[in-house]
Amino acid sequence: MACNTLVDITKLSPKFQDLYAKAKDFVENECIPAEPLFAAQMGQGDQRWKVIPPVIEDLKKKARSLGLWNLFLGRDYAEGAGLTNLEYSLIAELTGRCPHLAPESMNCSAPDTGNMEVFAKYGNAAQKKKWLEPLLQGKIRSAFAMTEKRVASSDATNIETSIVRNGNEYVINGLKWWISGAGDPRCAVYLVMGKTDPNNKNPHRQQSIIIVPAGTPGVTVVRPMHVFGYDDAPEGHCEIVFKDVRVPLENMVLGEGRGFEIIQGRLGPGRIHHCMRSIGMAERALEYMMARVTDPSRRTFGKYLYEHGTIVADIAKSRMDIDQARFMVLNAAKRIDEVKAKGAMKEIGMAKAIVPTMLLTVLDRAMQAHGAAGISQDFPLARWYASGRTLRYADGPDEVHIAQIGKVELRRAEGIKQQFEKRDNASAKLLADNKPKL
Template identity: 65%
Template sequence: MSSIFELSPRCQELQKRLTDFVENDCLPAEEIYESQVGKGDQRWKVVPPIIEELKAKARSLGLWNLFLHKGYPEGPGLTTLEYATLCEITGRCPRVAPEALNCSAPDTGNMEVFAKYGTAAQKQKYLVPLMNGKIRSAFAMTEIAVSSSDATNIETRIDRVGDHYIINGHKWWISGAGDPRCKVFLVMGKSDPGNESAYKQQSIVIVDAETPGVEVVRPMTVFGYDDAPEGHCEVKFVNVKVPVSNIIAGEGRGFEVIQGRLGPGRIHHCMRAIGMAERTLDLMIARVTDPSRRTFGHILARHGTIAADVAKIRIEINAARLLVLSAADKIDKVNAKGALRDIAMAKVMVPNMLQKAIDLAIQAFGAAGVSQDTPLARFHAAARCLRIADGPDEVHIQQLARFELFRGDDIREKQDAVKRRRAQILANNSKL
């Protein structure tokens, strides 16, 4: 990576320190973390104590809040590219490592919103405790009754009444809403549904989690996993009343805010996915080269299809990594809006690559691959969800196709110029 993309000496040192922390502290803590998640009626009330131990150590090692771009004074001074390389390392331990570093979604995106758009009062009340890891947050956009892949469909109403907003809406798949530490929601809804621009009808407001009218209906499951204690929940907002000072950036700027939030976030997800793919490949290689596991007289790796699968996964991981790092580098150079095409390519390619790699690894493990004895089953669920989250494959493919097809006129013009030049050359040669 460093031979192609320029990484600061500080980033390279952080990579070494983080790798050691993930391998020697986070990965060994995975089983402990899962055992400490609440059971029964305590499932959404208990935060595994091990996570606080890991957070304390990460902070002492200087591995804290690494996500916030160097453009923010509150951040550690890393570029999007540099942080992307660190995301890959945490992706090897996705349930534990990101939170241990205070770098887990949806908090990272929400903290960036507060850092970029928040008033001094909003930063003091919400950003400071979030960056200190004292509270958690949720981002409430997707809705149960509409196709939320097109965010102009959002129906939640944010109506101004005097010095307050009244919020009514029915959301679901709201990450973080089940966590007992969740103290604040960023809620997207329509404040000006009659605006002639479909992209200026929406606003984002801050809602304290304990505000009357906020109801966490239920946690959603993902292939049977509920992701406690954080959760992806169905949430209702019924006549929720907040002061007008809780608006983010101003009325009608909801789309602007979410685009700034989602672009870098998609890259972070993709790099963590590559970390998951690398660990998946490591698990697969350890399994198929184990001399105690033989079929038809040979270790699994001696069978041609298995060996070919390992090689193919390696090729696809490396290709995906370069694509994502290129997108991160472009964000640094021309901002997220200028890197939309690159982000779209990465968001489509990486989850599909990860899903394929996990599927092949599960096949090599046999029944063990779908059991609780390996992380592959949970990885598979996460990979499949990532093809929907933050914009489904189809939306990014459609966006990418528009970028490419927009070049049609220019391409035809160049082709016509070549034909004219060819005709001139032929005419001149015929005179010789």
């Protein structure tokens, strides 16, 4: 496991140092060894959608006893562990090394993390009591229903799901898809984004977030979507129909027209969590690659694999790519600590645009070094590649973040031109004052 030399961990809080050491030991010596058991307990066919492997609950008990619980909720929340975003990012990297077990075992897995943050930041006392508390305890799971099938919902102003007030209730109608976690038998609640005021002249005041308990009449989970053939049971990424779904008025979060405000507050730190977990996954992929190419039984054309120049170059490139991406993410996390997520949107966007592509590149090199085994079920690399590819869409596609970064940079253009003009004038003056005498 590579050492993180970008941050001097000994200079961070003693509480973090203790949690980091425990998390490192827990991931390496409890979660990773449990991966084969998890796969064995998953079962086959439809059973995978009904039974949660018992090893998950065992790991959750161990994590909670160690204090490795709800670490993602930072200093702004009484319910959290009090870590900075920078500190949690370093722990999230550790959990990314075992992406299908460690985050959930520590109650730090998406989409629950973002949903818990919504309840903690924007929910009222009753909503927190009913939904946040069991989520924090790991008793239930949740889903965030925003993406839609019939529109380009990477621009959230396009969403069509309607939320109409009718007496003492809201009536919800719409079609959502790629709703992560909706297939989990423990999923007890959806946070649904829809339009309460579609004619509002401000397109960012049309949307609202409303709580819909799972099992409410009119909610139908149609199917899990597949990612390169993987259905990601038991959580899944599901298509859901909301047809004349009725919920009480008190299920509205924060108030009508506040949906955009909520999703921006939800997504900022969460994007960094995804990125750091991706770096942990990339680190482990590189470890698989190095173990494979130094295996004495692996020789081609009279050489060990590691003696081929292309292999050495790929290892070097992966090392550089991972460390560059880590710097971007830690810089973004530090900026969030300094100026909150809204003030760090450029840094968050850069990290979010860079890291998923880095992960896919590192995984591709590792798979190539394994030959056909790299894309088989005998190694986790292909599954990680499939899940990593979704991150180029999750929490906003690359193109949206890149466009935002460009717009932020262009705000400096006028000042740059003024600076150029000032320098040109100064140069002209110097030339005039020092004109050679004839």
